[in-house]
Amino acid sequence: MINIFLLLVDIGTMYGIFLILASSMELEYGELGIPNFGKVMFFAAGAFTVGAIAVRIGTWLAGITWEGEFKTKSILYSTMVSRYFASHPLQAIAVFLLTLAIAAVFGAILGIVASYPAIRLREDYLAITLIAAGELFRIFGRNYDPLIGGTMGVGVPDVLAWLPPGTKEAGYILLSLSFAAATWLMLYRLSTSPFGRTLRAIRDEELAASTLGKDIVKYRMKVLALGSAMAAVAGVIYAYYMGSVLADDFNPLKTFLVVLMVVLGGSGNPFGTLVGVAVYIFLDRTLAILKHYIVLPFDINYAAMLLFGIILLLVLMYRPEGIVPERPLLTVKAKFCKGDGEKPERRLCK
């Protein structure tokens, strides 16, 4: 029997994590038109930061001396640190905030690095460059043991261990959804602000936007830095929620899923992102439950991926605007009025 409570916790937490990722993709692709096919790299940047730092700081705070290899002992030490966090909530929160800050900065720096090719390259060159960079990042994580334990993965201490028993799961839902809500609200505010209108102008007609004095290079750099920091934050929450980080988990399939959510929901509309993530999570969880009841001569996970691929193709072919299409911009209804002086002045007329 499936535990309904744990299922809901999983759905809620994963919704939050994917909403952050999809919001960052929506900002980059939906608003600015840069298809960031290396999304998983920035997601991994956040998770790898937590994997590499959290257990080390934790042991230092708890005063435990580390013996043996990082690769083989990290799981053991992370449980010891979790036990320490259970009685020291302040230290746990401090470790969480510290790793979050480092990850966000690291993500933003990676985003700025990625913006150099993004400013100059054709979309297909950029896509293959970012895919390859993400794959190399994953390969590095898998082969360089001191970083995140190589093929063994690394244990991540539980920063919510101090919550009373039974409420910890609810804690992770709250954590994930509150970060997701904040990220999405930021996306929404950006999208409806003059900044967002500029992004769409650049997306639709780069030349026209630049003739109006918009510095396209700077806008792209800002958006990629912000989007990448968002993806890194998603990686941090994912790492703490899973309790471990495994390099091979961060494969290009994750990027595909995020693209699927944004295009399915409707790129260019922040509400589309909310819907797209929900539809994906619903389908994914339904398939996961069906797995227990259906016996097929092949692995049902492949059937699920086939289904997602076909869904994305059908959306692109028959409803490219997605479930919730992009709407005209929200602006204050303004008219040009004759001002008191000779020059026309832009203000509301009665």
Place this chain on the structure above:
Amino acid sequence: MVDVNILLDALVYSNMLALLSLSLTLTIMTLKVANFAHGDLAIVGVYGAYTLMVVMGVATYLTLPVAFLFGGVYALLCYVLIYSPMRRRGASFVMLMIASMAIDIATRSLIQIYADLMKFHLKVYSRAFIFNDVMLNILGVEVRGIVVFSTLSVAVLLSLLYILLMKTKFGIAMRAAIENPPLAEVLGINVERVYAISWFLAGGFAGVAGFFLPFRIPTSPDLGFIILLPIFAASILGGINSLPGAVIGGYVVGISEILGTYLLSQPPINMSTAYRPAIPFAILILTLLLLPRGIASIWSRGD
């Protein structure tokens, strides 16, 4: 000193890459889309050939045309069912690119399902399989069959493509349709059909390239995605719009990848061979920085 076997391995790998980057370039020239499912066409081809081998007991090298056919038909289906309708509806370059990514995911899942079914019904290895090679005696020297046959295939296919493009009426129509589609249409060329045939040819070339894979490394459904980076690096190095450039790019990337990985994994560097994709990646970055229009810009002045 580099072993002769490594040089021969580099030759086989480069033959394969040359065919793949050539066919990728052909699809990019016709549809103006970077097809991220291109590596999968090779895997479709090799699974077609492998199935025939297992079911009918056909000798390994005789199944090579089957690999061509499977890759070609699959590429044709992708073009007719997805790319062509999308383009008619006015899909943008980025949307076509995302579609190719979706095709990649769907194709790999299909091959995975097929591999599961194959194992279930035929009771054979359907993942990480290899082909047994024959040894040929050429002038008293024992040579692996794949070295001879892959080189011969590349030579034959390239000559045929050259004759087709340069000496036949269809080839002229094809070049016209690539260069200026509206004008070609005005002159009575069925551009849609010409493009469809180009995609079939490109898929066929990819299928043949895929056929060479199991002679070198254990072949699995996901291999198509893994070889995507060297294919793109070769095609971009070749100048993305040049068929001869793509072939040269294939050899440059192939030889540097094999020799580079070999040399870097020796003392004193002792790099793990897992970092092998770093070499095509470095070539890709260097090309984009130093020679953004590829090798082809050396001999052709740009328009």
